[in-house]
Amino acid sequence: MSFMEAFCSPGVLCQILLGLSRTVILFIVASGLSLILGVLRIPNIAHGSLYMIGAFMAYTVSRVFGGGTLGYWMAVLLAPLGVALVSFIIERGIFSRLYEREHIMLFLLTFSFVLVFGDLVKLVWGAEYRSVSMPGFFQGSIRILGLPFPIYNFILLLVGPIVAVVLWLLVNKTKIGKISRAAAVDREMVGAVGINVSLVFCIVFVIGCFLAGLGGALVSPIVNVVLGMDHTLIMEAFLIVIIGGLGNIWGALLGALIFGLTQSLGILVWPQFGIVFPYAAVIVVLSIRPTGLLRSTW
Amino acid sequence: MKKAAIMGMSIVLLGFLGVPFSFGAATIKVGFVDTYSGPPSVYTFDVLDGFKMAIQTINEKGGVLGKKIEFTTRDEKFKPDVGLAMAKELVMKEEVDILAGTINSSATLAVSDFAKREKIPFICTFAKSEKITGEMGHRYVFSVAENTRMIGKATAQMIAKKPYTKFWVAGEDYEYGHAVGEASWRYTKAVKPEAQLLGQTWWKVGEADLAPYISPILQAKPDMLFMGTGGVGNLNFLKLAKAMDLMKQVGIILHTSIELSNLQALGQDGPEGVMGTVNYLFYYPGTPENKAFVDEFRKLYNRPPKVGALYGYAAAQLIARAYQKAGAVDREKFITAMEGLTVDSPVGKLEMRACDHQLMLPMFFGVTKKSPQYEYLIAGDTVTIPGKDYLPTCDEILKVRK
């Protein structure tokens, strides 16, 4: 359909809402990435792998509790905690020893985790397609302007703002939030006033990875839980963080909005190259503001 | 810098020594290159299991020409480049007698091209692009799986009777997706001149978030959707079809939608009312040979056979019979023996057509529906279309090969 036809049709609202539901997942994952990047200064490429582990853990937990409604809720609760545990282990075990190294080494170290996690997931869960079932009342679709809109996508639209609010409270209203914001700006100073910086880093890292796991668990009923789901997602998450402003969580939200909306509207206008639009948008943003839209903590 | 050269050479030499050689014994070696990881593996393991089941019986009876048939596998991870690399390894390092595989049409074409240059027989055991035995067909490639030309013709035959005139083609942007979607349209248009193609939508392979693509299609209000998806793409689409209840808004036909691999993965959440075609159903037809096949498979592997099992089984039978007929493990004699060869199968006698090296399989058409007997949906309103009734003619094939 032509550009104008596509843009003025009732399907646009559906398309925008679909884009926003994608934004929610991207935001949850990217905010975790941004948090880690901002406070610990680690570009954690393994973040996508943790997202994938979250999705696979959701599958297992859901199976353990017999699938269906109970399985789903237990999965969304326990899988992110499982991922948080994994991240705790690797942070204490390996990362905490290397904070003084150069960025590029840390970057490559996180890449080694991408390789390791990729195969570990294959070892533990096998190479098959996995599916997580959702509760009965999340299935099916509602009608928006005459077009069917999947209910689960609608649920995601509700979850997004909740996560955003909780994050905002965490970062701005809690003590740990304030300390980590200070540590992001000047870690030496924070250490000098007697705060255990290492502990702060650990907590922030675990929370960031929890968010990745949460994203994976939430998305597991509607995408393919397969090996390789980490590779494209981490690229998108990184670009979002870059255009949002390194370390800025609200930048991650803005970036996720840009990404999700340009993609779904792009599909409407030019389905073949729909997924190219977000990348083009990234270039446009970086040409105007190379350091990102919002203030970065770097 | 010279130290570097010495060091480098030593490490490289050590590495070469480390790579293991393998010596061919007095056996017939079949090299399978296929996707054994990820979603497509659920199909390909059946190919292997069907093959294994057949050669077990053959080897127990003494093998072929006094030699046992053995096989080795390599995982292409659904990537054409890896598939080609693996095929090269199988031929150049493992020194297999025959190549077999794969489920990825593009990989199959790449391997087929390689087989042509190497002059080694290659049996396609799953991929369905019509180019395999059509445009890019040649002396050294055979197929025991249906191809998209066949699917298109069968689809058109069934759709011709329905009152649909407005069509839309949608699917994944790769060789198989385009081939099956476009063939369905092409042959439908040929039998129904008044048919209109309202549009086409292609998304990237494996895309899971299909709602943004399907929503605009519904807006255009086509009568029927020709789906060009494969593997996990089938599942992604079928899940969405259920969630959006698409079957009530538009007719859908998707090749293999009635196949066990897909329906089993969806369980009770599968969508009812989706039309589809497939070359094997374990519960239809209830002929003695099909029942015997299913029972034997179940005993060995504790599960009912999927369509891949038929391909693997047929391939094994063909290989054994052809070498027997050829009288020697010779590539050229093998090929000549294959042409026109007939083998027994759970779906009746199957002929390997000489003009294009395509196995003449029957096609089954059905509509998905719930079943009280199984935990997954099955095909209802099943219709059998015999091979000779819907395969493209030899003339058609010779014309496209020019």
Next chain:
Amino acid sequence: MGGKRSIIILLGVAILFAFLPFGLPRFYTYLTALIVVTGLLSTSLNFALGFGGIFQFHHAVFYGAGAYGAAVMIAKLNYNPWLAFIAGPLVAAALSLIIGIICIRLSKLYFGMLQISLGSLVWVIVYRWYSFTGGDDGIHGISVPSIISSSKGAYYFTMVTAGLAMFFMYRILHSPFGSTLQGIRDNVLRSQAIGVSVRRHQLAAIVIAGFFAGVAGVLFVVVDNSVFPDMMFWTLSLEITIMALLGGWFTFLGPMLGAAMVVLLRTFVSAYTEYWTLALGILLMLVILFLPEGVLGKVFEIWNRRGLTEDRG
């Protein structure tokens, strides 16, 4: 002194490589050619990264550009393959010039990130342009001239071309330009203070690196007769960085050695297990933790300490 010995050793190596296809099965000819192509790619990356200090985070794009440039010209536009082989590296060089100009005004990390963004844009366009680039399938069965289409032919063509490419890169690095480049890597401010145009040198380095990556891409087409979108994916960019790191990125031949190690590891380990990526990941972790100068770098350090290098006689 060292000069004559170097030449004799190089000659020995050259003879070894010349006779390799006759001594070993065909598979190893193919494998060696593949290693050399990958090593050339990694060396070209290191030209910018190790010697130029440039945050070349998405180098694989130029490799893919060279390969796709040649592939599309042969398979889709029906040009003479020899023309396509020359066009490939030129396409890569042009792309690196464009990307370089856009990114050069930023420094270090931001440069790297913008390059990743631009590179990803190129990748996604190639990935979705099914009718022109074959999309997810890639392009296969690309016809190359019959002299170089056999395993041996492709092997010799690769060795000669790669050898020349390595030679040229080596000469450039040991020229005044190369010294200036390394000076910029070590201390930007001081270089600027003595009047060096930092940006122009870095841009030139990026274009040279991109050009030779394009050469590697064309050689891959000769060896494998195919191209696919993964050649431009970020994971490949990181893999070749790993190769450079493994082998030693402050040395010229380090990346080639690293490439040999990774490709052999992949082939060797894959024969026993499907978890070779795990092995690579662990190897990388160990190298980062214990051997950050890379294998070759560590070896040189040991030799230096023991006085085994030429300088100490």
